[in-house]
Amino acid sequence: MSYEPDWNVLTATCPSRTSLVRIANKWTAMIVIVLGKGRTRFRDLRTAVEGISGKVLTETLRDLERDGLVSRHVFAEVPPRVEYELTDLGRTLHGPLSALGQWAEAHITEVLDARDRYDRDH
Amino acid sequence: MSYEPDWNVLTATCPSRTSLVRIANKWTAMIVIVLGKGRTRFRDLRTAVEGISGKVLTETLRDLERDGLVSRHVFAEVPPRVEYELTDLGRTLHGPLSALGQWAEAHITEVLDARDRYDRDH
DNA sequence: CCGAATCCGTGACGATACTG
DNA sequence: CAGTATCGTCACGGATTCGG
Numbered sequence: 023m024s025y026e027p028d029w030n031v032l033t034a035t036c037p038s039r040t041s042l043v044r045i046a047n048k049w050t051a052m053i054v055i056v057l058g059k060g061r062t063r064f065r066d067l068r069t070a071v072e073g074i075s076g077k078v079l080t081e082t083l084r085d086l087e088r089d090g091l092v093s094r095h096v097f098a099e100v101p102p103r104v105e106y107e108l109t110d111l112g113r114t115l116h117g118p119l120s121a122l123g124q125w126a127e128a129h130i131t132e133v134l135d136a137r138d139r140y141d142r143d144h
Numbered sequence: 145m146s147y148e149p150d151w152n153v154l155t156a157t158c159p160s161r162t163s164l165v166r167i168a169n170k171w172t173a174m175i176v177i178v179l180g181k182g183r184t185r186f187r188d189l190r191t192a193v194e195g196i197s198g199k200v201l202t203e204t205l206r207d208l209e210r211d212g213l214v215s216r217h218v219f220a221e222v223p224p225r226v227e228y229e230l231t232d233l234g235r236t237l238h239g240p241l242s243a244l245g246q247w248a249e250a251h252i253t254e255v256l257d258a259r260d261r262y263d264r265d266h
Numbered sequence: 267c268c269g270a271a272t273c274c275g276t277g278a279c280g281a282t283a284c285t286g
Numbered sequence: 287c288a289g290t291a292t293c294g295t296c297a298c299g300g301a302t303t304c305g306g
Binding site for chain 3: 063064065068076077079080096100101102103104
């Protein structure tokens with residue numbers, strides 16, 4: 023009996039809900055997708071995830087680090103250099119999250135069509 | 145040449161980004177997970193997704209309907225009855241999103257341990 | 267010059283009251 | 287029961303400043 027079936031993200035007070043809230047998030051998804059390619063420094067991460075602000079990137083990385091999904095490597099250099107990479111646990115999340123990104127890219131034409139239809143009929 | 149490789153969720157202005165923003169969302173994930181079990185009326189959806197407010201449930205369902213992921217069925221009854229179900233397109237998203245929920249439930253103990261370690265060391 | 271902290275506005279979200 | 291409307295709150299997110 024190694025599996026614990028009592029966790030349920032649909033239950034408001036279940037701890038697993040707090041984990042879902044963190045991973046079911048646009049910035050988390052994009053950051054994990056980029057980190058899936060390998061260890062990346064802060065600046066490059068910020069460039070790769072277009073449109074994210076420095077503050078939000080820092081905060082999201084902190085939360086991911088706290089949840090054990092990302093590790094942080096600081097180098098005592100000038101200018102400073104900080105690199106991030108997925109942990110073993112984080113790597114198990116890369117598949118599900120990149121699947122989301124691929125879904126969005128694969129089905130965007132259908133989604134755009136649906137939006138046109140909805141906006142025309144309402 | 146049926147695949148369009150130009151879409152990229154990491155690009156700020158790419159339309160696929162707008163779709164990712166909608167699906168990489170906690171409420172979307174939970175609603176789609178519940179709807180994966182079959183057509184559900186508003187009241188039951190609100191009960192199943194613990195903690196969601198009526199306002200947010202309505203708004204999220206509207207957005208999902210607009211994107212062609214959910215269909216809405218209104219019955220002319222008193223009291224009113226409205227049922228929601230996944231479209232064919234929405235069903236293709238059920239796998240990826242329920243995978244997220246299952247990840248959260250399967251790895252929550254590791255996440256909780258990581259949080260304890262982080263909070264102790266920082 | 268890079269990474270992170272600070273300040274502050276906006277938007278998401280919940281609660282409540284009300285209508286069909 | 288299924289929304290809509292209004293309002294208050296608060297976290298998210300962007301611009302700016304600071305530190306090294």
